[in-house]
Structure formats: structure tokens, C-alpha cells
Amino acid sequence: MDTVRPAILVLGAGGHGKAVLDLLMAHGGWRIAGVADGVPRVPAVLGVPVLGDEATFAGLVADGVAAAHPAIGHNAQRVAAAARLQAAGFALPALVHPAAILGHGATLGEGVAVLARAVVGPEARIGRLALVNTGAIVEHDCDVGEGAHIAPGVVLAGGVRIGPGATVGAGAVIRPGVTVGAGAIIGAGSAVLADVPPGATFAGVPAQNLRPEPRP
Secondary structure (H helix, E strand, O other): OOOOOOEEEEEOOOHHHHHHHHHHHHHOOOEEEEEEOOOOOOOEEOOEEEEEOHHHHHHHHHOOOOEEEEOOOOHHHHHHHHHHHHHHOOEOOOEEOOOOEEOOOOEEOOOOEEOOOOEEOOOOEEOOOOEEOOOOEEOOOOEEOOOOEEOOOOEEOOOOEEOOOOEEOOOOEEOOOOEEOOOOEEOOOOEEOOOEOOOOEEEOOOOEEOOOOOOO
């Protein structure tokens, strides 16, 4: 048995679980203990066995698996799963694909995942349990809130603020200094030129509010 590398459990056997396993395999510094899933439907993901549902947590901790990652794409579900993992005794390390780039002074919270070819610029901050997906660019001095998702190919220009639980869809571009409020959704391919209120859904070029408040 490999006793040198620390062991880690991946929670989630879906598409994002596959991406996290790919990250861990490329990294090489972790021993993948297996995959757990709320409702297991497949025997393995990328050749890694699915061990069962969350009832496996206690036995894995007892066997010395000290770390886990909530590989769940849905923001609120990822944050809730992380709480269950921590309650079971797992640590939630930040995971960075070796093909990602971290600038000087960039900081990552617990449970963050930064996938292949993503760039996190100097002194950018990625909050706990946030996801910086494949090929995304989070430029200097950006602040990405807890549990947010920066989807593949997104570009956050310098000093952008992304609120907790927000989702920035694939290929969207956000102008320097813009704030996207907590829980907001930015549609794929959008160009965001002004602040987005919390909970709003914006899309288009330039991005427009898809659910504007009714006029009095």
C-alpha cells in the first residue's frame, strides 16, 4: 500500500467528479482512496472504484483517510456536502491542477478546486469551496466568494468581485472592477460591463437583466 502520499476521498461520481479525479491523477501527490456518491450509479469513475454512499465516511476516516473533496458542480450542494465531510472528520484541502497557474500572492480557501489551464492572477483571492474551472482567467486582485463557480473559459478582468454562491457561465467576460452579487447567475458568453445585483440573472452582449423589476 502507498503510505507516503496522503489519501483523499472524492465525493461525487458525476462530471465534476471526473474532472477532480483527472486533477488528482495529474497532480500525483495524492493517493485516491476512492469515490463516494449520494446515489451510486456506476462502479467506477476513470478506473477509480465507487465505494458507496456517504455511509462510507466513518470507515474511511477510521482507516486513515484524512482529506476529501466535494466534487459537486452545483454551488449550494457543494457547500452543503463540504459541511457533511467536515462533520465526518475530513479536511478539505485546496486542489490545483499542475497545468494551472497561480500568481504571486494569490490565496485559495479550503476546498477550492483550480482546474487545468486556469490562471489565478497575483493577489487574487479564491474563497473556500469556490471552483475555478478549466481555462478560466481570474486576473489580479479579483475576489471570488465562497462556493462560487467560475466556469470554463471565463475571463474576470482585474479587481472583479464575485459574490458567494454566484455562477459565471462558460466564456463570459467581466469588465475590470465590476461586482457580481451573491447568488447571481451570468449566462454563458456574456459581456458584463456593470455591477450585477445579488440573485439576478444577466446574459447577453452587453449583459442585460433577464428578470428586471416590474415598473411601478
